[in-house]
Amino acid sequence: xxxxxxxxxKLRSWLDxxxxxxxxxxxxxxxQIPVHRHTLWYYxxxxxxxxxMVQVSTGILLLLYYRPSAEEAxxxxxxxxxxxxxxxxxxxxxxxxxxxxxxxxFVHLFSVMLLKAYRPPREVTWFSxxxxxxxxxxxGFTGYLLPWNELAYFATxxxxxxxxxxxxxxxxxxxxxxxxxxxxxxxxxxxYGIHVAILPATATALLGLHLxxxxxxxxxxxxxxxxxxxxxxxxxxxxxxxxxxxxxxLSALAVLAxxxxxxxxxLGKKAxxxxxxxxxxKPEWYFMFMFxxxxxxxxxxxxxxxxxxxxxxxxxxxxxxLLIPVLDRRTVRGExxxxxxxxxVAIIVYMLLFTFLGYTASATK
Amino acid sequence: xxxxxxxxxxxxxxxxxxxxxxxxVAFLVSALYPLTRYLVPPPVAESTAxxxxxxxxxxxxxPNSGQIFKFGSRPAILVRTPAGDxxxxxxxxxxxxxxxQYRSDLTQIWCACHNGHYDLNGKxxxxxxxxxxxxxxVNVRSNQIVVSKSA
Numbered sequence: 001x002x003x004x005x006x007x008x009x010k011l012r013s014w015l016d017x018x019x020x021x022x023x024x025x026x027x028x029x030x031x032q033i034p035v036h037r038h039t040l041w042y043y044x045x046x047x048x049x050x051x052x053m054v055q056v057s058t059g060i061l062l063l064l065y066y067r068p069s070a071e072e073a074x075x076x077x078x079x080x081x082x083x084x085x086x087x088x089x090x091x092x093x094x095x096x097x098x099x100x101x102x103x104x105x106f107v108h109l110f111s112v113m114l115l116k117a118y119r120p121p122r123e124v125t126w127f128s129x130x131x132x133x134x135x136x137x138x139x140g141f142t143g144y145l146l147p148w149n150e151l152a153y154f155a156t157x158x159x160x161x162x163x164x165x166x167x168x169x170x171x172x173x174x175x176x177x178x179x180x181x182x183x184x185x186x187x188x189x190x191x192y193g194i195h196v197a198i199l200p201a202t203a204t205a206l207l208g209l210h211l212x213x214x215x216x217x218x219x220x221x222x223x224x225x226x227x228x229x230x231x232x233x234x235x236x237x238x239x240x241x242x243x244x245x246x247x248x249x250l251s252a253l254a255v256l257a258x259x260x261x262x263x264x265x266x267l268g269k270k271a272x273x274x275x276x277x278x279x280x281x282k283p284e285w286y287f288m289f290m291f292x293x294x295x296x297x298x299x300x301x302x303x304x305x306x307x308x309x310x311x312x313x314x315x316x317x318x319x320x321x322l323l324i325p326v327l328d329r330r331t332v333r334g335e336x337x338x339x340x341x342x343x344x345v346a347i348i349v350y351m352l353l354f355t356f357l358g359y360t361a362s363a364t365k
Numbered sequence: 366x367x368x369x370x371x372x373x374x375x376x377x378x379x380x381x382x383x384x385x386x387x388x389x390v391a392f393l394v395s396a397l398y399p400l401t402r403y404l405v406p407p408p409v410a411e412s413t414a415x416x417x418x419x420x421x422x423x424x425x426x427x428p429n430s431g432q433i434f435k436f437g438s439r440p441a442i443l444v445r446t447p448a449g450d451x452x453x454x455x456x457x458x459x460x461x462x463x464x465x466q467y468r469s470d471l472t473q474i475w476c477a478c479h480n481g482h483y484d485l486n487g488k489x490x491x492x493x494x495x496x497x498x499x500x501x502x503v504n505v506r507s508n509q510i511v512v513s514k515s516a
Contacts, residue, residue, distance in 0.1 A: 154463055154464070154478060157461070157462045157463060158461045158462065158463060158478055158479075161461040161462040162461060165461075172405075175405065175406065176404060176405060176406075178406075179406045180406050180409060181409075182438070182439075186406060273440060273464075274433055274434075274435055274440050274464075275433065275464065276433055276442075276456070276464045276465060276466030276477065277458075277463040277464050277465075277466070277476065277477040277478050278477060279477045280477070281463075281477050281478055291479075294461075294479055294493065295479045295480055295492075295493065297493055298493070299489060299492075299493055299494060299495045300495060305495045306493050306495065307460060307461060307493060307495070
């Protein structure tokens, strides 16, 4: 108590007595980051967190002008882009940071997966991380509709229809999501509520759990490094790792600013339910591998509709991803687990290949 | 000593806990039921219009072309085949609900979302659509196109 009071003066000691700054400092000073050849991957989670904070701040700013109804949404975004000073910048940053966040989240997830950081006792950290990925995709899906333009309208029709073809509960879920039988203004209002309230609240709670667990268990040292004798040295989190983290955040911010300035977010044409779906319609890139797979599926597989087959397959894939810490028995026992490394590589290759096809295969053939 | 004294109370405690638990469940149900009902949107009366007179003149629809029109609250497509027949179908792709369009280069009805193809009878001929498009009856009466649901 005394030493901290001396260092910070009266205000500090007043706060310390009430908030416990010294205890926090002790925790922070104790935190050590293992240094080895895979340390680089430790920065991706922090970068995703930074981009999430950018999303929260720019999202709040967008709320000041956005109007969530079919009659006004498109016009309010048009006004924001055209009339409001730096409105284009805020929206472009929000759109680009969303993409970058999903990207860093994917890289974070797959690096954690390949480095087997999900092994005991970090299973719940993995579960919460996979759930956060689901929420991030939900953010992307609901946010995409909000400008109420043509692309968003049809992407949402397809996306909610996919939910609707889930066996048994599908039609109920589809109606629940759309706020009716079709994609209408009711869907927009609902997506708005989900995007700005339900998802942020859920994500914040899950993120709190995720960060608490990361804090509790410390950084995972990859099994390969452990078998080779463990991390050679450690660096203190404060300030060594934090400052390196900041470099990562600033780099992300620089990339974000450049993308937003040189490739501002587009708005397109206002949604019209009585126009055909535009040629070359595409979802966001992180849904592309699923979208492209659905295109290749024939009308019927094993007697069930192709789309239902695809959706059930992706659902099971997601469940598999979530349950990896439980399924990978060899890693649990501390043995090398080649199979799960190859599964991870296969998933990445599959996603890359189908995303590539989605952007290159002819849309009209 | 105190534990021994607790012995006869254990069943009473169990009962109270059970009762408390039940009240908790009852509370949750009474809170969640209205909440779930609230989240489910009320049904909106479907447009029951079985017949629509189009704001398009028959002569304005060229052979080998098609256009979207409103059939109640849903889009439908009017097609004039290269042979000159007028046909109408629901414009909602049976795959994932996108709105289809007419492709004069293929003389087919086509969905841009997942590359689904239908022939001029509305039959799904290529790509992912699992079923044909719903077809409507087209009548031309005194220079007006009237589309109705098939009986």
